[in-house]
Amino acid sequence: MIDFSLTDEQKELQKLAKEFAAKEIRPHAEEHDKHGKFPMEIAKKAFEVGLMNLNIPQEYNGTGLKVLDEVIIAEELSWGCSGISTAFAVNHLATAPVIISGNEEQKKKYLDMMTKELTFASYAVTEPQAGSDVAGIQSTAKLIGNEYILNGSKQWITGASVAKWFYVLAKTDPSKGHKGMSAFIVDADTPGIKVGKKEDMMGQRASATHAVTFEEVKVPKANLLGQEGDGFKIAMKAFDHTRPGIASNAIGVARAAMEHAIEYSKTRTSFGVPIAMHQGINFIISDMACEIEASRLLAWQAAWAIDNKIRNTKLAAFAKRFAADTVMKVTTDAVQVFGGYGYSNEYPVAKLMRDAKIFQIYEGTSQVQRLIIAKEIFLR
Template identity: 40%
Template sequence: MHLTEEHIMMRKMVRDFARKEVAPMVEIMEQTDEFPSRLIKKMGAAGLMGIPVPEAYGGAGADTVSYIMAIHEISKISAAVGVILSVHTSVGTNPILHFGTEAQKQTYIPKLAAGEYVGAFALTEPQSGSDAGSLKTTAVRKGGSYILNGSKVFITNGGAADLYLTFALTDPEKGRKGISAFIVEKNTPGFHIGKKEKKLGLLGSNTVELRFEHAEIPVENRLGEEGEGFSIAMKNLDVGRIGIAAQALGIIEAALGCSVEYAKNRTQFGRPIASNQAVSFKLSEMAVNAEAAKLLVYHAADLYQRGLPCGKEASMAKQFASDAAMKAATEAVQIHGGYGYMKDYPAERLFRDAKVTQIYEGTNEIQRLIISKYLLQ
């Protein structure tokens, strides 16, 4: 994997920022489960909330590899902050950047890139998870507006976000081809933030329910044409999956790092436990999986950056990296023994954070289905 001088500089900047600004917030987020609003403002000031956004819209103007690198490096310190960044950029900002009108771009992208606004993506519903095309939320045209009714669940950044890219049926009889996309601002009358979920991991990253009760959205806030919503959602899931793969990669490397450190310093039977083959082999496998995941993640990011098809590669990266993250975190707990089960050590948090990477942005069962379809088409 070849990194340019710009990539190396970006990596150093993000690593320094993560150690200085993100690391002190980890324990606070674990204790309070509060969204780190002040940290997000600092990330915006550092240019991290708009890395792949062109400079003309207030972004850093960097490439996709730089953006994925930022998620990777931040997730080594906090997977929760990593997913906040990933959702905000991949599916909260990118759809407007790629499918929005010039007026929409001028209105929203500079604020998103600066971290003044946080973005969210509202697709999943109580009865439509993996089968996203079966959503029930409706949008009925009424003069110069659409009236939205329905609900969404498991919305990352919900409650803290300033705008929500929301998908609803404008023509229920057309199924997926009747889905349209809308930019919904947080203070829209009839739009309500529902229950905040109590999660196993990623504490500090909000996950909420949304309710639309005759919420009136101006026609000019429709993203794309009527019926293009499902296509818009799917086209942005590739980079979304690469982002979650990068988050998982960060978890793998964090698990490996803390495990190596503990194994070298923990003494039993008069010698470090790292000298035991049962432990050293675990470390070896974690290291191999970390390198393999890294190659898959950055290969997919490079394809996306160059505008080449990457659906299969994005699914491969997401599936492999997330499975490897769960395995690495499990082994980290095992290597730490009883201490791995305690909140005083990072292995416990990594274990809780890793599991969801196998579930969101498309379950790993869905990823295997996608990969197999590419192979058999």
């Protein structure tokens, strides 16, 4: 049976997130965007009301929510501001590999930590020379006695300056390509770690993104996730859990842009009528509504599948690809509906268009999603 209705609990969560976004996020979005200000105060409030670390199981004092619950919340928070919501939702990406592959001791230490007090963690995979081509990373980890010695440079690491620990991918056997990659939990205060300056980004400017270097960093053997050689598999599996949420963040931004476009089109007049009366404008808005709805169905389906232990790699790539391309189109069209005013930073849609672009880039570009989909079609 197919049922698209939300449970009472899901409706409550959606309401909580919606109200939080309207009261605590949206009113501060412009200021955080303008000054590239990290939303620490907002994160504190989100933590207090239970809107952070939604993916952590109850055994580790988490909410025990399902991915479907997470995506419902993600859409609302990003509707408020995706730069602000990304600043605290990045914890999902860092903790997903630990939830998937950590042993009991690792989970107790690193997941419990996230729920006790406001704590951030980062996912450190991308390198200056390798983003889409994850197997092309050059960081190495060499086992000497009971410690791995980690060396390498990471690039574009969201939340690095506030992270208490990093999920790091490095090569333990460079001769084996992606099968020689291993995953580690690395405490951020370990000597040899340097976090670079905050990147000056086009959009999602509230979120802090940095380069990170690891020089002769000693990582206890106990912090290896899974077995040596499991790193690539763990990193990719994590995306099956997180991509539906990224898709929903994109949907939240697209919905915000559409709502602004609808309101504006009712009040702006041209040729004696509100521009909403022109078929050229209401076709744009019809397409926005239709593509947002389709994106949401894909995101919910991908989330539902993983919650029901159904392999969702293709569905998660569908959702991420479609929602990312949709938010770019919808926000660009929202600027179009606003005409010249859309191009001004005094109106909200310019920021939304800048924020939208990253969805086609991080957690796998739109091209990479297409590669995944094609691989699923032709090679499975």
